Amino acid sequence: MPHFNALTPMLWTAQIPETVAFYTEVLGFECGVLEEGWAVLLKDEIEIMLAYPNAHIPFTEPAFTGSFYINTTEVDVLWELYKDKCTICYEIDNFDYGMREFAIYDNNNYILQFGQPIID
Structure with a gap:
């Protein structure tokens, strides 16, 4: 395979x-x-x-129906770097599925999520 x-x-x-x-x-x-x-x-x-x-494909604006998830280290540092420079999709938070993450929009309105596992 x-x-x-x-x-x-x-x-x-x-x-x-x-x-x-x-x-x-x-x-x-x-x-x-x-x-x-x-x-x-x-x-x-x-x-x-x-x-x-x-x-050959009609295009007026980005039409991606998902997001791009970037696994990272030190997600809180990235949040501090990006939160005042980007349009926020959702603020940093801990989620039940074990990730601490946030999401922003890029200049084309694609959603970029940044997250890292929550370590107990």
Whole structure:
């Protein structure tokens, strides 16, 4: 059976320069590639690709129906770094399923969740 090595989200946006700026200046990512219509964002073990929408598919705004969950260490530190710079989806909290997390919206209204296990 083939082994899956990684999952790299490809986010469609009509605003690549603005999205690169949000992820680099606000969230602390690095831009590995920036070309016309395409970019790669990197932070630790996370890689996110940005692309202009496919010309064959209607696109008016992002329509992803889920969220991107980033497991992290020191979620409280990230909360303090991001809470005044981002639009908040929900504030940091402990959840019954054993995670401490919060969620923000990026500049395209994609939901980014950040969480870490609650250790007793």
